[in-house]
Amino acid sequence: MLKWHKLGIKNKVFIIFIIIQLAIIALSFYYFSENHRHFYLEQEEISLKNYSNLILNDLEKFDLKNQINLDDKVTDWAADTESRITIINAAGIVLADSSHQASEMDNHRNRPEVAAVLGDSASKMAIRHSNTIGEKMLYLARPILRNGQIVGVVRIARSLSFIQSVLIKDIKNYLFFFVILGAITIFLSWQLTNSIIKPLETMTNTAEKISQGHLSQRIPARKYNSDIAKLSKMFNYMAAELEDKINEISQEKNRIETILESMVDGVIAVDKERRVSLINPAAQKIFNISEKKVKGRELISSLFSHRIDMYLQRALDEKKSISREINYQNPDNKIIQATFIPLLSKKKKINGGVIVLTDITELRKLETVRNDFVANVSHELRTPLTSIIGYLDTLLESEIKDNQTRNKFLKIIKEEADRLSILISDLLNLSKIESESIDLKAENFSDVILKVINLLEKNAEQKEINLEVKMPDQLPFVYMVKEQIEQVLVNLIDNAIKYTPARGKVEIVVNKTGDKVYFAITDTGIGIPATDQDRIFERFYRVDKARSRSLGGTGIGLSIVRNIIKQHGSEVKVKSNEGQGSTFSFYLKVARS
Structure with missing residues (x-):
């Protein structure tokens, strides 16, 4: 069974309307039924009073002791009035009755209507069940007076079955009428409920859709009466304002989210x-x-x-x-x-x-690198400058007459000045490589390799180092900046020769694999400890600082190599075992023909 609070507003209003209408119909039905019943009873009372007046007039000239004539007269009166006529003396004894033998009837003195008349000499009406006839009857009792004294009672009665039959017929007519009226009422109530609730349901459904995100939903206000239409227009206005606000908030939210995500x-x-x-x-x-x-x-x-x-x-x-x-x-x-x-x-x-x-982790690392760089640059610059200034002061303050000693000092000053010039040149070159973008072009890698080997071949010969090159006769062009790759090869081959002992071996292997040309240089030099291999590409980092400085290294060469190769879309890899030599390798992309 449905619970009241679970019913929709449409059903609730409809049920209330039906209950009210049915209550009105039921009350109307009861009112009309009772009204007709009273009307018929009043008509019967009037009729009985009129007949009783006629009978009383006849009885004024009649001897109540004449039993035979009285029986005949009562029978005639009953036939004329279509009623039951009973004559009762003052003692309550029935003298005559139109329906039964008077001798067989009980004393009627205690009958309500008779007792009332005998008690106060007034006419009395009564509706009760007749024990004699066995029906519900309407009784009218009136006194029979002789010289102002009650000598008897005339009682006229009619059965109420006729009134009941008329009332039942009327009730059937009324019932049919009210059933039709009820059906019409239910139909009109349903239509009225629909006309009132349908717009509200539409508003509810529209509001539900809006709550689900369908902000463009609106109510067709022209379908309804003026009050509902006004409410619909206000609802639509509110929905439009809500849509604008939500869109504005959504845009602002999206803007904030975009800002937060891109921060x-x-x-x-x-x-x-x-x-x-x-x-x-x-x-x-x-x-x-x-x-x-x-x-x-x-x-x-x-x-x-x-x-x-x-x-x-x-x-x-x-x-x-x-x-x-x-x-x-x-x-x-x-x-x-x-x-x-x-x-x-x-x-x-x-x-x-x-x-x-x-x-700020990277920032702190950069600050550390910067501080280290400044310290290293200061140290690298200060070392040759200290030597230059020291020997110059000696030459200026001392009177050195020995040309051999003087030339020795000047030669040292020249070497330190050259070293300083190379260091500054490398720093400027590294800064230029890091700050400028490059334009890669298709170049002949073989020519660059052979050019660098010809340049450094004499250095290898001086140390009796076997410089071996394994390279295909037909090597494809590669994308590169020719001058920069030449600088990379000079650094790598020169380092291999420098750090390889006399009568050692330096092997250069070049081959093509897929769309790349790989370059690898392997030496039999002193090698690089495993702990230092990750740091050798840092600026000014040296595995053996004294040895590197004695060989003329600035500590920037490999950093330049790494940055150039990185800009060419590749990386420098190193494999080395301490005391057994090292291998440096990188690749360049083959140019499209």
């Missing part, structure tokens, strides 16, 4: 309970976490950083921004510049907080 800095927003409500991709990258794992959780349980939680709590307590530099390990060590900002309401109550995070 280099990380952003974390928390509520007043310090639960994470927002974390942008940059922050996820910094802490190596995903949004799903941290959103809705407390900050400290999400980041596992007591310091971050502590500084956020301090910012919320002090209601002001705080900036701190924090070391964070997960799994790599990161240096983060964090700014903790409390979110305050107009009443200065805490609504939450925002943490802005900047990963």
Whole structure:
């Protein structure tokens, strides 16, 4: 069975209308039925009174003791009036009755209507069941007076079965009428309910669709009457305003999300309970976490950083921004510049907080590299300058007359000046390579290799080093900047010759694999310790500083090699075993024919 609170408003209104209409019909039916019943009874009473008057007039001249004549007269009166006539004396004895033998009838003194007349001499009406006839009857009893004294009672009665039959017939007619009226009422109630509720249901359905995101839904106001149409227009106006506002908010939200997602800095927003409500991709990258794992959780349980939680709590307590530099390990060590900002309401109550995070790990590394570079450059410049200044001071302040000693000092000054010039040239060259973009062109790699070998061949011969080249006769052109690759080859081949002992071997292997040409140079030199192999491409880094300086190295050559090859879309690889030699290799892409 349906419960009332689960019914829709349409059904509720319809049921209420039906109950009210049925109640009105039932009351109307009852009213008309009772009204007709009273009407018929009143008509019968009037009729009985009139007949009783006629009978009383006849009885004034009649002797009540004449039984035979009285019986005949009662029979005649009954036939004329279509009623039952009973004559009763003052003692309650029935003298005559139109329906039964008077001698067989009980004393009627205790009959209500008779007793009432004998008691106060007034006419009395009564409706009761007749024990003699066995029917419900309408009785009228009137006194028979002789000289102002009651000598008897005339009672006239009619059966109510006729009235009942008429009433039943009327009731059937009324019932048919009211059934038709009820059907019409139900139909009209349904139509009225529809006319009122249908627009409300349309509004409800439209509101539900709008709540589901269909903001363009509207109500066709022209279908309804003026009041509903006005309500529909206001609803449509509200829906249009809501759509505009939501679109505006959505655009603003999308704009903010786009800004947050594109920000280099990380952003974390928390509520007043310090639960994470927002974390942008940059922050996820910094802490190596995903949004799903941290959103809705407390900050400290999400980041596992007591310091971050502590500084956020301090910012919320002090209601002001705080900036701190924090070391964070997960799994790599990161240096983060964090700014903790409390979110305050107009009443200065805490609504939450925002943490802005900047990963300055690379910046700190660059600062370290810069400081190391400045220190190394200062050292590398100061060493030759110290020698130059020292020998110049000696020449200027001492009177050296020995030409051999003087020439020796001047030669040292010249060597240090040349070394200084090479260092400055390498620094400028490295800076140029790092700052400028290159335009790769198809060039003959074989010609560059042979040119560099011809240039450095004498150096190998002086140390009796076997310089061996294994290269195909027909090598395809490759994309490169000819001058830069030439510089790379000079550095790699010259280093191999320098760090290979006399009567050693340097082997150059060039081959094509796929769309790449691979270059590899292997020496039988001193090799590079495993701990130093990751750092040999750093500026000014030397495995053996004294040996490198004695061989004329600046510590920048391999850094130049790495940057040039990187700009060519490749990388330099090194394989080396200490005391057994080293192999440096890279590749260049084959040019399309």
